[in-house]
Amino acid sequence: xxxxxxxxxxxxxxxxxxxxxxxxxxxxxxxxxxxxxxxxxxxxxxxxxxxxxxxxxxxxxxxxxxxxxxxxxxxxxxxxxxxxxxxxxxxxxxxxxxxxx
Numbered sequence: 001x002x003x004x005x006x007x008x009x010x011x012x013x014x015x016x017x018x019x020x021x022x023x024x025x026x027x028x029x030x031x032x033x034x035x036x037x038x039x040x041x042x043x044x045x046x047x048x049x050x051x052x053x054x055x056x057x058x059x060x061x062x063x064x065x066x067x068x069x070x071x072x073x074x075x076x077x078x079x080x081x082x083x084x085x086x087x088x089x090x091x092x093x094x095x096x097x098x099x100x101x
Contacts, residue, residue: 004058007082008066021057023047024069025089051075053092057085071095 002015029035029043048054054074059067071080071090080095
């Protein structure tokens with residue numbers, strides 16, 4: 001079973017206590033009425049779906065009930081980091097061990 005660390009509760013809990021909430025760091029348009037239908041559809045329905053490291057939103061439904069972000073590797077299903085909503089995304093090169101050579 002996958003253990004996920006809730007950054008709010010500061011505890012590792014089983015994945016059954018959490019719900020996936022989509023891609024993290026997707027900004028809602030500031031003035032939705034001024035956005036074209038095509039741009040609004042892209043905001044609502046189109047997300048990156050990378051093979052590898054991905055920033056996601058999760059909710060601790062059976063615990064504190066709060067949303068938070070997680071960096072997860074989509075191939076290995078390994079969670080590299082979790083952090084509170086509103087905090088900046090961690091440096092991915094540091095998490096993955098890539099040096100950018």
